[in-house]
Amino acid sequence: NPFALADPAVLKGLLRRHGFTWKKRLGQNFLIDARVLARLIDAAELRPDDGVFEVGPGAGVVTRLAATRARRVVAVEKDACLRPVLAEVLAGLPHVEVVFADVLKLRLPDVWGRFHDCAGVKVIANLPYYVTTPILFHLLEAGVRMDSIVVMVQREVAQRLAAAPGSKDYGALSVAVQYRCSVERVLQVRAGAFLPPPEVDSAVVRLRVRGEPPVAVRDEQMFFRVVRAAFATRRKTLANALTGGLEWSKELCAAVLARAGVDGGRRGETLSLQEFAAVADAWAALTA
Numbered sequence: 001n002p003f004a005l006a007d008p009a010v011l012k013g014l015l016r017r018h019g020f021t022w023k024k025r026l027g028q029n030f031l032i033d034a035r036v037l038a039r040l041i042d043a044a045e046l047r048p049d050d051g052v053f054e055v056g057p058g059a060g061v062v063t064r065l066a067a068t069r070a071r072r073v074v075a076v077e078k079d080a081c082l083r084p085v086l087a088e089v090l091a092g093l094p095h096v097e098v099v100f101a102d103v104l105k106l107r108l109p110d111v112w113g114r115f116h117d118c119a120g121v122k123v124i125a126n127l128p129y130y131v132t133t134p135i136l137f138h139l140l141e142a143g144v145r146m147d148s149i150v151v152m153v154q155r156e157v158a159q160r161l162a163a164a165p166g167s168k169d170y171g172a173l174s175v176a177v178q179y180r181c182s183v184e185r186v187l188q189v190r191a192g193a194f195l196p197p198p199e200v201d202s203a204v205v206r207l208r209v210r211g212e213p214p215v216a217v218r219d220e221q222m223f224f225r226v227v228r229a230a231f232a233t234r235r236k237t238l239a240n241a242l243t244g245g246l247e248w249s250k251e252l253c254a255a256v257l258a259r260a261g262v263d264g265g266r267r268g269e270t271l272s273l274q275e276f277a278a279v280a281d282a283w284a285a286l287t288a
């Protein structure tokens, strides 16, 4: 029964037998709620010929479930003390491999070779909250194919990932992720679903990686510079944020915004992806 480890007594016994001690700094909160586990694994929409890349397998409860539904699973775990635990939990599953490394230091294109015979590649991650954002960008910017990322994050981060323009949670993270993915909130998760319970509530989010960005941008680097500058100073007008953050002259800024059809008196946090793209494109056209 792949859900057996969701029983806290079974999980604790397993960890104790292997002399495991918790490392709080690695965000080790293991899932012990079978309903949440089932929803998490369902959200990944695995097909029998898929490959799964898992970040942070912990005791392997999600890993083992993924193994029943996919052709190949590669899991990356930073804590080598989990080696004997994972060896026991994943015994007899030759299509599952655990790499002991910090995912942020791993060259993902090298790992992706393991998925050569897989139709799709899906990422599942119950992430340590202190490195959620860097890990998401490491995945999205690695230049490797992936269909989706199903990720457990702190509830506030889920709100930021899914936020709409003008809402208080909308920020550079929302734009950067929504540019690459469509974002769906799947499930809210209470702290009691984990052993030990974290101090915050959590949520499962599904990011479907887009084949193409939702807006055409001439100069992607400038697009992201505009986004960062617009959100760097939340109380300033867009015009002031851009002249200050990007060192554009007042004249250039006025011309860019006029061409983009965006009012410089607005706050940066009210712009849509399309409007950020229009500003970056207007800059590219005027300075070409």
Ligand code: SAM
Pocket (backbone or CB within 6 Å): 026, 027, 028, 029, 030, 031, 055, 056, 057, 058, 059, 060, 061, 062, 076, 077, 078, 079, 101, 102, 103, 104, 126, 127, 128, 131
């Ligand atoms: N997937 C398991 C579960 O759902 O029960 C464990 C989730 S736990 C929140 C996060 C796991 O990520 C821990 O096992 C921790 O050791 C591991 N981890 C933390 N930082 C990591 C990193 N930079 N790279 C890879 N794994 C990491």
